[in-house]
Amino acid sequence: MSKLLIAGAMALMAGNAVAACPTVTGPDAGGAYPHLFEKSEFESIQNCTLSFNENPSIKQLNGRIAGNPKLLPLAQRIPQEPLVIAPYKSIGKYGGILNGISKSTESGTSDFLSVRHVNLVRFSDDLATVVPNVAKSWQWNSDFTVLTVNLRKGHKWSDSAPFGAEDIAFWYNNILMDKNVIEKPKDRFLSAGKAVKVKALNATTVEFTMNEPAPGFLDNFAQDYAQPFLPKHLLEKFHPAFNKDADKLAKAVGFDNGYALVNFYYGQSDWKDIPTPLLKDKAATERLVKAGYTAIMPSLESFLVVEDSLEGRRLVANPYFFQVDTAGNQLPYINEISEVYIGDEDIQTAKLISGEVDYKAQAVNLPQAPVLLENKDIGNYEISLRPTIAQTTFAFNLTDKNVEKRAIFNDLNFRRAMSVAIKRDQINDIAYFGLGVPTQYTGFDADSTPFITDKLKNSWIQFDQKLAKQLLDKAGVVDLNGDGLRDLPSGKKFELNIQYATQGTSTEVVEIVAKNWTDVGVKTTIKEVTSDAYRNSQTANDLSVLSWVMGRPLVSIASNTEILVPPYGSFFDLRTGMLWSQYLETNGAEGIAPPATVAEMKILTDDFVKLKVGTEQSNKVGIQIAEKVVDDLFIIGTVKAVSPIYRSKALANFEVPKTSSYEFYRMYPYLPSQWYLTN
Structure with a gap:
C-alpha cells in the first residue's frame, strides 16, 4: 500500500475516533450500572471518543480556594479514567448558587454534606446495589478476608496532587491507627477488634486484609460519612513518622508540633462537618497560605469550603472533580453552595416558604408539612413525603x-x-x-x-x-x-x-x-x-x-x-x-x-x-x-412515619429519594453532582 493510501486510511480512522459521543441520559443507557459508565465502557458502547468541556467560571472559582495552585488545563485535571454519569433527565448547564439552610455548624447539616460527599463506593438509587465511585472496581477473595480495591488512573486531589492507594494506606495506618491523632478507632474500621492490614500494592491498587470474614466491610463505605483516604502529600510533611523535621516545619507556621498541625487540618475526626481551619483560626490559616499550603485540607469532593463562619459556609465547585457527564462536561454543574445557619425552626420554615432554599430534608419535621404544602406555589418549590428508616x-x-x-x-x-x-x-x-x-x-x-x-x-x-x-x-x-x-x-x-x-x-x-x-x-x-x-x-x-x-x-x-x-x-x-x-x-x-x-x-x-x-x-x-x-x-x-423533602422547582435532575434517611447518607445515592439550576 502506498504511503498516500496509508496516510488516508489513518486520517479516516482518526476521524472516526473523534466522532462526537451522544448525550445519553437516564438509567437504561446500557452500562453495567444505571447512570454510570467507565470512560472506556461508554466509548465502546457508543463507538465514540469523549471530548471534555469545563465550567467557564472554573478559573475564577479556583482562585477563591485559598492557597490552591494555578489551575492546570482540563485534560490534566480530569482522570484518565473518569466516572461518566448519564444524568437523570438532561444534560445540565453550568452556573448558579445552590442555597441551603442548616441548624448550625455540626447540626442539621448532613443533607448538605451528602450533596458533596464521595467515598470509595456508594449505593445506587435502588438502595441495594453497591456501585463504583472513587473506586473503579473491587474484588473479594472466596472467604471475604481479602478485599482488593482498584482506583482511577490520573485521579487528582483538589490541589492538583495525584491521588492513589498510598492515600488510603496513610489514612488507615498513620491517622486512624495513630493514637496521637485518633485516641480510639471506630469498631467498624476494625476486624475482630483489631487493625485491618491495609497495603498499597501499586499506585492504583490497595489491599485490605481482615482478621476474620467481613463481607460487609466495603458496603459500609457505600453509606458512611467517613472517607477512607487523606492527602498524604500534605499531611506527611507534618507527621513525625514521615518527616524528622515535622515539628520544626510546624513551628515555623505557628504550631506546637507536627501532630498539632495534622490535627488542625484533619480535626481529629472523620466527621467532615467540624469547623474548618478557615473558622478555627483565621490567623493560622493565613500563615499556612503564606507558607505555600492550602487553607483547607485537599479533597476529592464535588465542592470545597472557601468561607466558614458561625453564620454559615460557602463552597465552590472542585476544579479537579473526577466525574463527567455523557457530553464530556466536567461535573458538578453548579458553581457554588451557600449554606446558612438558622437554629430557630419557625424562622427556618419561613425561609422555606419564601423559596429562599433550593433543597432541604434534614430537620424538616412532619408537623411543618401542612404549612409548607399550602405555600408551595408561592415559594416555587415541591414537597415530597417519603418513608423514614429511623x-x-x-x-x-x-x-x-x-x-x-x-x-x-x-x-x-x-x-x-x-x-x-x-x-x-x-x-x-x-x-x-x-x-x-x-x-x-x-x-x-x-x-x-x-x-x-x-x-x-x-x-x-x-x-x-x-x-x-x-x-x-x-x-x-x-x-x-x-x-x-x-x-x-x-x-x-x-x-x-x-x-x-x-x-x-x-x-x-x-x-x-x-x-x-x-x-x-x-x-x-x-x-x-x-x-x-x-x-x-x-x-x-x-x-x-x-x-x-x-x-x-x-x-x-x-x-x-x-x-x-x-x-x-x-x-x-x-x-x-x-x-x-x-x-x-x-x-x-x-x-x-x-x-x-x-x-x-x-x-x-x-x-x-x-x-x-x-x-x-x-x-x-x-x-x-x-x-x-x-x-x-x-x-x-x-x-x-414519613418525612418531608423540600426542593426548589428550579433544581433540575433531582430524583426524589426512596426514603428520607440519614442511614443511606441522604442524597448520596442520587447523584447530586448532576443537579443544575434552571433559573
Missing part, C-alpha cells in the same frame, strides 16, 4: 449519675411500663397526621428487613395505663406521700426532664410522651436545647432521658453494629450506657460493669458481621439480635 425513640440512662435513678432505669419492669404508657396512636394522629405506624424499636428497619416479625414490631406498644401502673409498682416506683406522683424508693421526688433537639425529635412527640408518663404518675417535664448541647450532655452522661431517631437498614447493621452494643450509637445518635462502654473499653479499670445480656449481644453481633447478608445463617442470627433488642428494651420505639 423512628423517634426514647431511652433511659442505664448508667445515670444518680445511683437510685440508675437502679430504676435498669429494672425491665420500669422500661416496659414506660413503653406501654405511651399513647402512640395519639402521636401518630397529632404529630404525624395519621401517616405513621406504631412500631417497637428492633434495631433493624422493620419495614425492609425480612426477618422482622409483626410480633416484634408490636411488642410492648399497646397503650395500657393499668399495666403501666402495675409494672411501675413492681419496679418500686410508688406514690409514698400521697400527692398523686410516684417517688423514688428512698422517698425522694422522682421527676424526669426530657431535653430534646428538634433535629432528632419533634416538639409534638415530646409533649405527648411527657404527658403520658405524667399521667401514670412519673412527673415529666421537657426542655428544648440545641443539637450540640443535647449531644454533648448525652456524651457527658448528664441526661436521664434520651431521645433521637434510631433504626438502620439491614445492610448497614451487617457492616456496622455500633447501635447494638454500648453506648448504642455514635456521637450523633441516641446513646445510653456510657459507663458500660467505658468499662468495656478500659477492661474494667473504669466505668460500670454491664449486665450479662450485653455480653450475649456482643457474641451475636460478632457472628453477624462475619456472615453474608441475606443468607439463611445471617437471617437466623439477625432475628436473635432483634429479639434481644426487644426483650431488653434499652431503647423504646414510638411511630414510624
Whole structure:
C-alpha cells in the first residue's frame, strides 16, 4: 500500500475516533450500572471518543480556594479514567448558587454534606446495589478476608496532587491507627477488634486484609460519612513518622508540633462537618497560605469550603472533580453552595416558604408539612413525603449519675411500663397526621428487613395505663406521700426532664410522651436545647432521658453494629450506657460493669458481621439480635412515619429519594453532582 493510501486510511480512522459521543441520559443507557459508565465502557458502547468541556467560571472559582495552585488545563485535571454519569433527565448547564439552610455548624447539616460527599463506593438509587465511585472496581477473595480495591488512573486531589492507594494506606495506618491523632478507632474500621492490614500494592491498587470474614466491610463505605483516604502529600510533611523535621516545619507556621498541625487540618475526626481551619483560626490559616499550603485540607469532593463562619459556609465547585457527564462536561454543574445557619425552626420554615432554599430534608419535621404544602406555589418549590428508616425513640440512662435513678432505669419492669404508657396512636394522629405506624424499636428497619416479625414490631406498644401502673409498682416506683406522683424508693421526688433537639425529635412527640408518663404518675417535664448541647450532655452522661431517631437498614447493621452494643450509637445518635462502654473499653479499670445480656449481644453481633447478608445463617442470627433488642428494651420505639423533602422547582435532575434517611447518607445515592439550576 502506498504511503498516500496509508496516510488516508489513518486520517479516516482518526476521524472516526473523534466522532462526537451522544448525550445519553437516564438509567437504561446500557452500562453495567444505571447512570454510570467507565470512560472506556461508554466509548465502546457508543463507538465514540469523549471530548471534555469545563465550567467557564472554573478559573475564577479556583482562585477563591485559598492557597490552591494555578489551575492546570482540563485534560490534566480530569482522570484518565473518569466516572461518566448519564444524568437523570438532561444534560445540565453550568452556573448558579445552590442555597441551603442548616441548624448550625455540626447540626442539621448532613443533607448538605451528602450533596458533596464521595467515598470509595456508594449505593445506587435502588438502595441495594453497591456501585463504583472513587473506586473503579473491587474484588473479594472466596472467604471475604481479602478485599482488593482498584482506583482511577490520573485521579487528582483538589490541589492538583495525584491521588492513589498510598492515600488510603496513610489514612488507615498513620491517622486512624495513630493514637496521637485518633485516641480510639471506630469498631467498624476494625476486624475482630483489631487493625485491618491495609497495603498499597501499586499506585492504583490497595489491599485490605481482615482478621476474620467481613463481607460487609466495603458496603459500609457505600453509606458512611467517613472517607477512607487523606492527602498524604500534605499531611506527611507534618507527621513525625514521615518527616524528622515535622515539628520544626510546624513551628515555623505557628504550631506546637507536627501532630498539632495534622490535627488542625484533619480535626481529629472523620466527621467532615467540624469547623474548618478557615473558622478555627483565621490567623493560622493565613500563615499556612503564606507558607505555600492550602487553607483547607485537599479533597476529592464535588465542592470545597472557601468561607466558614458561625453564620454559615460557602463552597465552590472542585476544579479537579473526577466525574463527567455523557457530553464530556466536567461535573458538578453548579458553581457554588451557600449554606446558612438558622437554629430557630419557625424562622427556618419561613425561609422555606419564601423559596429562599433550593433543597432541604434534614430537620424538616412532619408537623411543618401542612404549612409548607399550602405555600408551595408561592415559594416555587415541591414537597415530597417519603418513608423514614429511623423512628423517634426514647431511652433511659442505664448508667445515670444518680445511683437510685440508675437502679430504676435498669429494672425491665420500669422500661416496659414506660413503653406501654405511651399513647402512640395519639402521636401518630397529632404529630404525624395519621401517616405513621406504631412500631417497637428492633434495631433493624422493620419495614425492609425480612426477618422482622409483626410480633416484634408490636411488642410492648399497646397503650395500657393499668399495666403501666402495675409494672411501675413492681419496679418500686410508688406514690409514698400521697400527692398523686410516684417517688423514688428512698422517698425522694422522682421527676424526669426530657431535653430534646428538634433535629432528632419533634416538639409534638415530646409533649405527648411527657404527658403520658405524667399521667401514670412519673412527673415529666421537657426542655428544648440545641443539637450540640443535647449531644454533648448525652456524651457527658448528664441526661436521664434520651431521645433521637434510631433504626438502620439491614445492610448497614451487617457492616456496622455500633447501635447494638454500648453506648448504642455514635456521637450523633441516641446513646445510653456510657459507663458500660467505658468499662468495656478500659477492661474494667473504669466505668460500670454491664449486665450479662450485653455480653450475649456482643457474641451475636460478632457472628453477624462475619456472615453474608441475606443468607439463611445471617437471617437466623439477625432475628436473635432483634429479639434481644426487644426483650431488653434499652431503647423504646414510638411511630414510624414519613418525612418531608423540600426542593426548589428550579433544581433540575433531582430524583426524589426512596426514603428520607440519614442511614443511606441522604442524597448520596442520587447523584447530586448532576443537579443544575434552571433559573
